[in-house]
Each structure stands twice: as structure tokens, then as C-alpha cells.
Amino acid sequence: MKLALFGGLYSNYLALGSAIADAQQRNVDAVYCLGDLGAFGPYPDRVFPLLQQHNILCVQGNYDDSIGNELNDCQCGYTDPKDNYFAQISYDYTLANTSDQNKLWLRELPKEIRLQCDGLNILLCHGSPRRTNEFLWESTTSPAFLNRLAGEHDADVIVGTHSGIHWQRELNHGRQYVNVGVLGRPENDGNRNVWYAVISTGKDATPGALLCSVRDLSVPVSVEFIPVRYDHHRLATEMQSERLPDEFLQTVLNGWWTTCLEILPSRERRAGQY
Amino acid sequence: MSVSDVTSTPEIELRSLDELWFQVAGTVCNLTCNHCFISCSPQNHSFEFLSYEEVNAALQESVEHGVREYYFTGGEPFLNKELVRMLKRTLNFGPATVLTNGTVLKKEWLEELKTAEAESGFSLEFRVSIDGPTADINDPVRGDGTFDRAITGVALLCELGFLPIITMTQTWDDSENLQILESFRTVLKTHGCDRPRLKILPRLKIGAEEKRTEGYQQTERITAAMMQDFDRNQLLCHHSRVVTNRGVYVCPILLETDNAKLGKTLNEALGSFPLSEGACYTCYQFGAICTNSTLRPLESAE
Numbered sequence: 134m135k136l137a138l139f140g141g142l143y144s145n146y147l148a149l150g151s152a153i154a155d156a157q158q159r160n161v162d163a164v165y166c167l168g169d170l171g172a173f174g175p176y177p178d179r180v181f182p183l184l185q186q187h188n189i190l191c192v193q194g195n196y197d198d199s200i201g202n203e204l205n206d207c208q209c210g211y212t213d214p215k216d217n218y219f220a221q222i223s224y225d226y227t228l229a230n231t232s233d234q235n236k237l238w239l240r241e242l243p244k245e246i247r248l249q250c251d252g253l254n255i256l257l258c259h260g261s262p263r264r265t266n267e268f269l270w271e272s273t274t275s276p277a278f279l280n281r282l283a284g285e286h287d288a289d290v291i292v293g294t295h296s297g298i299h300w301q302r303e304l305n306h307g308r309q310y311v312n313v314g315v316l317g318r319p320e321n322d323g324n325r326n327v328w329y330a331v332i333s334t335g336k337d338a339t340p341g342a343l344l345c346s347v348r349d350l351s352v353p354v355s356v357e358f359i360p361v362r363y364d365h366h367r368l369a370t371e372m373q374s375e376r377l378p379d380e381f382l383q384t385v386l387n388g389w390w391t392t393c394l395e396i397l398p399s400r401e402r403r404a405g406q407y
Numbered sequence: 408m409s410v411s412d413v414t415s416t417p418e419i420e421l422r423s424l425d426e427l428w429f430q431v432a433g434t435v436c437n438l439t440c441n442h443c444f445i446s447c448s449p450q451n452h453s454f455e456f457l458s459y460e461e462v463n464a465a466l467q468e469s470v471e472h473g474v475r476e477y478y479f480t481g482g483e484p485f486l487n488k489e490l491v492r493m494l495k496r497t498l499n500f501g502p503a504t505v506l507t508n509g510t511v512l513k514k515e516w517l518e519e520l521k522t523a524e525a526e527s528g529f530s531l532e533f534r535v536s537i538d539g540p541t542a543d544i545n546d547p548v549r550g551d552g553t554f555d556r557a558i559t560g561v562a563l564l565c566e567l568g569f570l571p572i573i574t575m576t577q578t579w580d581d582s583e584n585l586q587i588l589e590s591f592r593t594v595l596k597t598h599g600c601d602r603p604r605l606k607i608l609p610r611l612k613i614g615a616e617e618k619r620t621e622g623y624q625q626t627e628r629i630t631a632a633m634m635q636d637f638d639r640n641q642l643l644c645h646h647s648r649v650v651t652n653r654g655v656y657v658c659p660i661l662l663e664t665d666n667a668k669l670g671k672t673l674n675e676a677l678g679s680f681p682l683s684e685g686a687c688y689t690c691y692q693f694g695a696i697c698t699n700s701t702l703r704p705l706e707s708a709e
């Protein structure tokens with residue numbers, strides 16, 4: 134089984150288009166999106182037809198819950214006033230520009246999706262299996278904690294997004310946690326591309342796959358992180374014409390996060406420029 | 408619910424052990440801040456240092472509980488000469504945070520920790536307490552000369568590439584918060600910290616602070632009614648415990664409260680706790696102020 138897994142879209146319909154084309158070319162069996170369809174980017178309604186045309190099932194992210202239910206903010210839980218200031222600008226814009234029909238669609242998305250692949254339990258969630266808006270950063274998440282989550286939630290592979298930076302960790306018995314990154318904006322490393330992940334199991338696994346040995350099974354699981362290029366100049370131009378903050382454009386154009394930085398642990402923060 | 412139920416003291420259960428704290432310097436500190444909620448000082452030996460062996464044993468025990476991150480506090484953690492070794496050991500298990508007053512940091516310790524952090528892949532966070540952007544605001548609370556000494560410590564951390572979090576206990580009016588943050592950012596930049604991370608914390612009106620200003624009113628208590636529709640994750644005691652030389656306590660705030668000791672070992676300390684203290688009321692209002700991240704609840708559904 135070969136799955137393409139998309140993280141937060143943040144209204145970046147251009148990157149979504151590129152990622153769908155890329156996944157098709159890799160002959161994946163299915164494509165899933167882990168939520169946060171809106172935020173940050175322009176024209177929030179444009180990702181919906183792409184998802185629907187290609188039968189991409191979605192998990193509900195915190196943003197989707199907020200927009201779908203017309204709440205007051207994005208529920209990212211920022212605690213810094215500056216972070217909240219910028220987060221609120223994109224939130225108000227996205228809320229005002231998402232159609233009622235799409236809000237209804239967001240409201241009805243599931244909090245998680247469970248798949249069986251070659252006998253393994255794959256759990257697709259947004260933040261963490263226990264909480265939609267929980268950030269799981271590579272540098273502040275112990276293996277012991279992930280092992281607990283995998284056990285409590287009966288998952289052999291946990292797949293999530295929400296934090297915006299892709300990473301992966303091997304757990305006991307060859308189980309794994311995979312953060313697929315996001316398609317919405319670059320990863321705070323000075324590169325303009327965005328990321329998604331392909332997870333392959335059983336006979337589709339690539340050489341060097343990790344053997345997941347649970348129950349009476351022993352199934353290889355491989356994870357590839359795929360960089361996606363898209364027309365980021367066009368995205369920036371459209372964001373500008375929608376009068377979204379210049380700080381957001383800079384991230385698209387330069388690959389460094391400029392806002393919502395206070396939530397980052399020191400290690401992830403140091404990797405960036407601001 | 409009857410009236411007495413509504414006003415009765417609610418119990419909080421441990422949801423899961425996410426953060427494990429170490430009262431690594433006990434109540435011993437080189438400073439004697441007059442707002443310290445556990446009244447630490449050079450003479451307060453009510454709680455003593457933890458040994459390396461005690462920390463290591465708890466680390467091993469913590470794995471089966473699925474602990475996510477580790478916090479080191481006191482008193483002043485760096486007075487414990489085993490701290491560097493303990494932190495290096497901890498970074499084999501997960502991320503670590505040290506709450507320090509920043510006045511006794513040594514370059515060679517920090518260099519050693521820098522290497523250990525880089526090799527581990529986890530974050531080692533420093534939370535440095537400085538109670539305002541000037542000596543005029545800080546020193547009356549923390550002692551003469553402490554502002555300059557702490558800023559020197561912060562500058563050293565930044566020089567070595569750490570990104571310390573500065574925590575200020577708020578002794579001013581809410582309306583001054585933004586201006587305080589702004590002037591602190593400027594001060595930190597002149598000391599080589601180009602990415603200042605600042606947090607303002609509320610005062611906990613117990614310990615020395617109770618004598619400095621005032622304690623809690625009898626009305627400042629969490630009631631059962633207040634817990635309805637309240638996100639319990641906001642309270643540290645819902646997902647943390649603290650290891651001290653006298654046993655395992657419910658949280659690092661209530662060390663002086665009689666029933667706050669829950670057991671000798673972690674396994675004995677997983678029971679629930681009555682939220683009967685005034686300090687609980689501050690936690691209720693401000694969330695898990697002691698940790699690096701505070702999660703707000705999802706408004707719908709959960």
C-alpha cells in the first residue's frame with residue numbers, strides 16, 4: 134500500500150496542485166489531507182474543488198474546526214501578543230472568504246481517520262492523536278511519550294501535521310511517528326519548497342524500510358518526505374493583491390518564518406532566521 | 408448539583424504524566440527574593456538537593472509513564488554540582504528545561520551542555536527569572552546587583568547560542584505590560600540577544616510573597632462549579648509531578664502544603680489531589696504558567 138499524505142494547506146492551492154500531480158506520478162493508492170485547509174494564503178475557497186475532484190479525504194484540523202464553526206480564532210493557542218496579532222489577520226481574512234458551503238464541509242470532517250494497511254493500524258490525525266491542536270515538535274517530544282500515544286491509541290503508525298515542520302521517529306517494535314510537514318508554507322529553512330510524505334507498506338515499501346513487528350505481523354514501512362515546488366511568486370503576488378501582511382509574503386518568497394515564532398522550541402527557532 | 412457540591416473543593420486527577428519535574432536544588436538558593444513562593448534562600452534547607460542517582464532512577468521510571476519532557480527547578484538548580492551531569496543524562500530521554508536565576512552560570516558548564524544538546528536532538532531550554540527590564544524594577548524584589556548579574560548570565564547563554572526564555576513575575580499594572588516587554592527587548596538586544604523570548608508570569612501569593620504583599624482571600628479558591636466546562640489541561644497538576652528529596656509532590660508550587668506530598672515514588676504519586684489552595688486559583692486564572700507551552704482548549708467539541 135502506498136499513501137500520499139498532505140499536511141496543512143493554508144489555502145496554498147498552487148502547492149496543492151503540484152503535490153497532487155507529484156503523487157499521481159508516483160502511483161499512490163490514495164491521497165489524504167491531515168487538515169488546516171485555510172490560513173495564511175489567498176482565496177481559501179480554491180483548495181476545495183481540488184480536494185473534491187481528486188477524492189482526497191481530509192481530517193479536521195483546528196483551523197477547519199474554527200472556520201467551519203465560525204469561532205473567534207484559529208485555536209493555535211499562541212500566547213504571544215504579536216503572534217496573535219498576525220494569526221488573527223489571516224483568520225479574519227479566511228473566515229470572511231470561505232463560502233458557507235465550504236464551511237459546512239469543514240464542519241463535518243472527522244477528527245481522525247484510521248486505515249488498515251497490510252494489517253497495520255495507521256492513524257491519521259492533525260496535531261496529536263489525543264488533541265487536535267497539540268504541537269508535536271521533534272526537539273520537545275520524547276520517544277517515551279510517542280510510545281505511550283501509540284499504545285493508548287492503538288496505532289502502529291501515527292501520522293500528523295499542525296506544527297509545520299516534517300520529521301519522523303522510530304518507536305518500539307518498529308512503530309513510527311511521522312509528521313508530514315505542510316503544503317501551506319515553507320519550513321523555516323530558507324528554501325521555498327514545501328513538503329508532503331509518502332508512506333509505503335508491505336510490498337510497496339522501499340529498500341531500507343523499517344520492519345514493524347506487532348501482534349503476529351512483521352511488515353516493512355517506509356517513509357519518504359517529498360519536496361514540492363510550486364509557483365511561489367504567483368502565490369506571493371496574489372497574497373499581496375489580497376492585502377495579506379507583507380510578513381507572510383516574505384515567508385513565501387524567502388523560506389523563513391517571520392511570525393508565530395514564539396511557539397517554537399529553541400532548537401526549531403534557532404534553525405530559522407528570526 | 409446541590410449548593411454544597413457546587414462550592415465544595417474539586418479533586419483533580421492525573422490525566423497522564425507528561426512533564427516530570429525535579430526539585431533539584433531543594434529550597435536552597437543563592438538569592439532570597441522577597442516574592443519567592445517557596446521562600447528559598449541560602450539557609451532554607453527544608454528541601455535538600457537531589458542526587459544524581461535519584462534523578463537517574465526517576466528518569467528510568469519515567470519511561471513507562473510516557474513522560475514527554477523534564478524540568479529542573481529549585482532554589483537555584485546550578486548550585487547542585489551534579490546538575491550538568493543530570494541534564495546530560497536527561498537529554499538521552501527527552502527535552503529538558505532549567506529554571507534558573509542566571510546569576511551563577513559558568514561558561515564551561517554551558518559549553519558542555521551545548522555539546523550534549525546538539526548530540527541529543529532535543530531542546531535544552533533555559534528559563535531565566537528577571538523581574539523587569541531595569542535594575543530599578545528587578546533589584547528591590549530579587550536583591551541588590553541581581554539584575555546586572557542575571558543579565559550577564561543571559562548574555563553568556565546567548566553567546567553560546569542558546570535562546571533563553573526570560574520570565575518576569577509581574578509586580579506592575581497590566582496596562583504597563585506592553586511597554587515593559589518592549590523595553591526589555593531593547594535591553595536584551597544590547598546584550599547580544601537578538602531573538603528575545605519573554606514571558607510575564609503572575610505572582611503566586613504564598614511563601615515569601617505572602618509576607619511581602621498579601622496572601623489569598625478565602626474567596627480565592629477553585630470551586631466545583633468553576634471546574635464545569637473548564638479545560639483541566641490548563642492545570643499543571645493534571646499532567647505533572649515533582650520529584651523532591653522528600654518524595655513526590657503534586658506540583659512544584661505547593662511544596663509547603665501538608666497534603667501535597669503524594670508518595671515516596673512516582674508510582675505512589677499518581678492519585679488525585681484536592682484543589683484547595685489559594686495558589687490553585689492563580690493556576691486556574693493563568694494556566695500552566697510553569698511550563699514552556701500553554702495550550703488553550705479547543706472551543707468546540709472537546
Ligand code: SF4
Pocket residue numbers: 436437438439440442443444445446447448481482483508536549
Ligand atoms: S524566586 Fe528563584 S531566585 Fe528567587 S529565591 Fe526563589 S528560587 Fe531563588
Ligand code: SF4
Pocket residue numbers: 642643644645657658659660661680682684686687688690691
Ligand atoms: S497550585 Fe496549581 S499546579 Fe499545584 S495543585 Fe494547585 S492548581 Fe495544581
Ligand SMILES: [Fe+2]
Pocket residue numbers: 141169194195196259266295296
Ligand atoms: Fe493546525
